[in-house]
Amino acid sequence: MEWIRSAVGSRSSSSEDLVSFYLTADTDVYVAHDSRITDKPAWLTSSYEDTGNMITDNQPVDYNLYKKRY
Numbered sequence: 001m002e003w004i005r006s007a008v009g010s011r012s013s014s015s016e017d018l019v020s021f022y023l024t025a026d027t028d029v030y031v032a033h034d035s036r037i038t039d040k041p042a043w044l045t046s047s048y049e050d051t052g053n054m055i056t057d058n059q060p061v062d063y064n065l066y067k068k069r070y
Helices: 008-012 042-047
Strands: 028-034 049-056 062-069
Touching: none
Parallel strands: none
Antiparallel strands: 028 062, 049 062
């Protein structure tokens, strides 16, 4: 599994293209979004499906897991 992690400083970014990637085949892309942030960005809620799953890092912080098929 490949993954991309944005920098901590990106949390205040309002850029339309914060992260970009190229795919060579159809795939499911997952986004883990900090559960402490109650206002989810429109690009996430309008395009990605909430899987109902969470992951937890070693801080510990819980992240809601979203999925989109590309």
